[in-house]
Amino acid sequence: MRRTAGRPVPSGRVSPGAAHAWGLLWGVSGLCLLAWKSGATACALTAFTLASYLLVYTPMKRFSPLSTWVGAIPGALPPVIGWTAAGGALDAGAGALFSIQFLWQLPHFLALGWLYREDYAAGGFRISPVTDPSGASTAWQLAVTAELLLAASLLPFALGLAGGLYLLGAVVCGSVFLYHSLAAAHELTVASTRRVFLTSLAYLPVVFSLLVANRR
Numbered sequence: 485m486r487r488t489a490g491r492p493v494p495s496g497r498v499s500p501g502a503a504h505a506w507g508l509l510w511g512v513s514g515l516c517l518l519a520w521k522s523g524a525t526a527c528a529l530t531a532f533t534l535a536s537y538l539l540v541y542t543p544m545k546r547f548s549p550l551s552t553w554v555g556a557i558p559g560a561l562p563p564v565i566g567w568t569a570a571g572g573a574l575d576a577g578a579g580a581l582f583s584i585q586f587l588w589q590l591p592h593f594l595a596l597g598w599l600y601r602e603d604y605a606a607g608g609f610r611i612s613p614v615t616d617p618s619g620a621s622t623a624w625q626l627a628v629t630a631e632l633l634l635a636a637s638l639l640p641f642a643l644g645l646a647g648g649l650y651l652l653g654a655v656v657c658g659s660v661f662l663y664h665s666l667a668a669a670h671e672l673t674v675a676s677t678r679r680v681f682l683t684s685l686a687y688l689p690v691v692f693s694l695l696v697a698n699r700r
Contacts, residue, residue, distance in 0.1 A: 485607040487600050522569035529565045533558040549612040549621070552593055560586035563692070580639035584691065587636050590629035591665050592684035594622050595677040598668075623669040626680065630665035634658035640695055650698040654691055661687050 485494075492498040511534055519527040541555035563581040564574075572578060594612065597604060601613035612621045637654040640646040664683050668676035 485603045487603050526565050526569040529561055533561045545609045549610055549615045556586050556589040559589050576643050577645055583636040587629050587633040588688055591626050591680055594626050595680035598622055598677045619672040626665045627669040630662045634662050646695050647698045650694045653694040657687050657691050
């Protein structure tokens with residue numbers, strides 16, 4: 485893939501064997517550190533994240549467009565890991581964080597996939613923009629997940645985790661994200677999907693920052 489050709493392993497600066505060795509070392513070291521400092525729950529969630537991302541999602545990208553949805557599961561667990569590491573339980577609050585992070589990933593990656601669909605196809609990745617060149621599948625997924633994301637972003641307020649400032653910010657950010665996603669779903673172009681991708685980059689840090697700033 486041209487998009488990733490300059491990264492250390494594809495460019496030859498790091499061998500695959502060295503990458504596997506360092507990845508294993510850092511993964512095991514991180515799990516041990518989490519078990520020591522943050523407890524069994526955070527450690528177990530991180531182990532599941534590593535295993536599902538590396539052993540399920542990564543190889544699945546070559547076989548099924550459902551890999552995007554499967555990969556969004558380990559991708560949504562980091563805020564839950566932080567929640568439990570800070571003493572929180574696997575409760576509705578953790579579920580709200582998971583839902584926001586999970587749903588955010590779909591329009592984010594679908595927009596990126598449409599922008600670089602030829603590159604992904606050349607790399608052998610069977611994502612929706614590759615398996616459905618018409619764009620119909622990408623379009624409806626963009627629209628539905630952005631709508632669900634707006635609804636999920638209201639959960640922290642509904643659960644009493646955040647106040648009115650967060651609610652206002654979540655509605656504004658979610659509405660802007662939804663607007664661009666619906667526009668891209670209506671007409672998939674380089675410009676429309678790029679706006680979705682750029683909006684997604686701003687959405688998550690703004691919403692989570694508001695949640696921290698206006699927490700109850």
